Amino acid sequence: MVTEPWLLSVAAVAEKIGVCKQTVYNWIYREGLPTIVIGGRRFVDPDSLRKWIKGREQQLV
Template sequence: MAEPWLSADDIAAHLGVTKDTVYAWIAEKGMPAHKLGRLWKFQASDVDEWVRGGGAASSGADTRPD
């Protein structure tokens, strides 16, 4: 069976981030997404692979010490 396409809300919930963060990652970090009309769609396996590869990692310039 084919993997279902997820919405921005779905992928945000999957990753535990806000939808705004998802849109920022698409624009700034190359998060794997496909635009269908005005909607963004995602495959969880592609996004998971991108996260594991460090795609969502913060750059040194915008990290703050705890």
């Protein structure tokens, strides 16, 4: 059984979704993707990422 990490780095989010890191940073700063800052690095909670994506899908409908 593979468990999902508690937090994803910006690079991990980019890889998981198939976009570049700059796109993820744009989502963070311009579109409100929620992050957690630890030691100066930004991380994304996987559950928050799923909710954010679902919210964007609903806006497009």
